[in-house]
Amino acid sequence: MTKLIKVEVAGPVARVTLDRPEVRNAFNDELIIELTGAFRALGNDAAVRVVVLAANGVAFCAGADLNWMRRMADYTREQNLADAAALAEMLRTIAACPKPVVARVQGDCYAGGLGLVAACDMAVAAEGANFCLSEVKLGLVPATISPYVVRALGARAAQRYMLTAERFDAASAQRLGFVQEVVPAAQIDSTLQALVDALLAASPQALAQCKRLLDEVIDRPLDEALIVRTVEHIADARASDDGKHGVQSFLAKSKPRWIG
Numbered sequence: 001m002t003k004l005i006k007v008e009v010a011g012p013v014a015r016v017t018l019d020r021p022e023v024r025n026a027f028n029d030e031l032i033i034e035l036t037g038a039f040r041a042l043g044n045d046a047a048v049r050v051v052v053l054a055a056n057g058v059a060f061c062a063g064a065d066l067n068w069m070r071r072m073a074d075y076t077r078e079q080n081l082a083d084a085a086a087l088a089e090m091l092r093t094i095a096a097c098p099k100p101v102v103a104r105v106q107g108d109c110y111a112g113g114l115g116l117v118a119a120c121d122m123a124v125a126a127e128g129a130n131f132c133l134s135e136v137k138l139g140l141v142p143a144t145i146s147p148y149v150v151r152a153l154g155a156r157a158a159q160r161y162m163l164t165a166e167r168f169d170a171a172s173a174q175r176l177g178f179v180q181e182v183v184p185a186a187q188i189d190s191t192l193q194a195l196v197d198a199l200l201a202a203s204p205q206a207l208a209q210c211k212r213l214l215d216e217v218i219d220r221p222l223d224e225a226l227i228v229r230t231v232e233h234i235a236d237a238r239a240s241d242d243g244k245h246g247v248q249s250f251l252a253k254s255k256p257r258w259i260g
Contacts, residue, residue, distance in 0.1 A: 004031040006056075007038050012049035013196055014042045014099075021057025027112060028068035029083065036090040043097040049207075049258075050199045051097060052192065053120055054104040061113030063134065087112070088144040094119040095148060098208035100199045104192050105129050105170075106185060115145025118152035121211070123179040124192045129170040131178070137165045151218060153178050203258055205242035209233065
């Protein structure tokens with residue numbers, strides 16, 4: 001039984017909710033373990049086709065829990081390595097989930113909270129959301145989240161906000177491509193549902209393969225090896241069950257089996 005998150009599955013959609021509103025959903029070692037386990041399980045659940053990452057309360061995630069940070073101050077280097085590795089594995093598990101993951105962001109999203117959003121495939125934010133990579137103000141660096149943040153925010157913007165620790169609002173996050181939609185808080189769920197519906201209209205096999213394709217293509221040199229991999233991806237997709245069925249359904253002007 002989870003304590004710090006809630007996992008709800010309704011048909012093909014799973015909702016993972018950070019549930020520590022009293023500490024603005026700050027994460028600690030326990031929350032990291034729970035999130036990692038939840039995303040592993042949902043990734044392996046054939047009935048689940050889309051995952052929503054949300055949070056209860058006024059903030060999405062304030063970053064690291066203060067009590068956890070106090071404990072870390074006394075860690076040995078070996079303990080810090082193990083602790084950071086667990087955080088890195090959580091982010092990798094979210095990013096590598098074969099199901100599309102959509103973040104629902106409200107309120108403040110700081111430090112590691114940005115890493116959570118960046119590890120998702122897309123994000124919807126309420127107009128009042130604020131973002132901040134605050135680590136350098138504490139004498140730290142946003143290390144484990146950096147691969148995901150740089151990819152989602154862009155290298156130049158990441159340089160600015162990682163180094164200055166400035167806050168930026170939801171409109172700026174959308175302009176930079178970090179979130180895809182910014183809407184009034186009252187409209188966030190209907191906007192998120194539109195994205196979920198679009199994802200449910202796609203082939204589950206194709207979505208999983210498309211996520212692998214994106215991982216192989218983004219920020220990779222346009223060399224012969226990359227071209228070969230793209231050729232292999234489309235050949236494999238054409239030969240897949242969903243690929244054959246989807247093309248046949250299109251030609252027959254009928255709905256494919258993944259649309260209810």
